[in-house]
């Protein structure tokens with residue numbers, strides 16, 4: 001076995017959630033658990049429930065892989081599994097794999113280009129910046145908002161929140177924006193519009209993305225978290241400074257002019273659709289916020305045209321799968337915030353209208369719940 005990420009400090013896994021039948025376990029409960037239930041105080045599904053619910057019982061009951069329990073356990077009895085082991089094995093077998101990379105990578109390594117150099121030495125072919133294709137995701141959002149006046153939508157790139165709505169809040173399913181996340185939009189764009197033939201892996205800040213990859217048609221085969229990659233590098237004593245700096249294959253295309261520039265989809269969309277209302281919420285309170293949202297929806301109250309919503313308070317750069325900062329690495333600031341690029345974004349969206357087919361970026365699993373506006377030019 002190249003790398004066993006199912007054991008922590010010699011502990012054995014005593015319970016896990018299933019990602020799917022083929023890819024095995026995801027959240028892991030280890031043998032050090034003392035059933036104190038501290039972890040469940042944060043769980044969106046089980047907090048406030050009686051002492052009869054233990055973590056062993058809770059994990060198989062619809063866990064959304066939000067990771068809110070992960071850092072809470074005093075016994076360090078909670079861990080998670082990603083695809084790093086399979087990814088390394090397949091690279092060693094010579095499989096052609098390129099990497100889609102979350103912008104969080106810049107925050108978590110002294111020089112991400114040396115990490116790419118190391119991964120290239122293992123066989124990774126090219127590195128692509130996911131935040132660039134957030135421009136496509138937001139273009140699709142703008143199209144759908146423009147042709148569905150009056151319907152409140154909820155953003156869908158946060159895998160934990162989307163999982164929560166899909167599996168635990170059926171009344172909100174048809175309000176999820178039926179557009180792939182920037183990650184899956186990247187895969188679609190590179191495969192269809194750039195004719196990339198390689199298998200794809202995602203270098204991810206998020207535990208829950210592994211489930212999204214399976215739900216969106218396995219366009220990306222591996223979810224490798226930044227946290228598990230750091231752990232691998234530290235445990236193997238890999239000296240990253242020995243590796244040549246390798247940059248993104250698409251580095252000349254910049255950082256994107258929507259999410260990459262503003263750090264918020266709402267800001268860019270509001271510049272394009274000033275007559276619509278947008279709201280952004282993040283952090284562990286979003287799950288109780290969704291209950292209020294549902295009540296307002298049922299009561300016919302006014303809601304924002306788009307609710308942009310994230311599980312992690314500080315956004316994906318500090319996502320649940322990023323792990324501890326490495327020694328000597330200072331976190332870099334990420335998104336700029338409130339940059340006014342409205343003309344550039346308008347020009348990019350106009351260009352996408354001519355060159356992209358929106359149906360390629362529609363997420364069928366969400367779209368199938370849509371019962372709204374069949375006579376309103378719904379995409």
Ligand code: SF4
Pocket residue numbers: 029032033034035036037038039040055072073074075076077078
């Ligand atoms: S906090 Fe840790 S020890 Fe306590 S119930 Fe949760 S997993 Fe078990």
Ligand code: SF4
Pocket residue numbers: 027042043044045046058059062063064065066067068069070
């Ligand atoms: S990952 Fe989230 S949903 Fe799953 S057990 Fe932990 S807190 Fe609960």
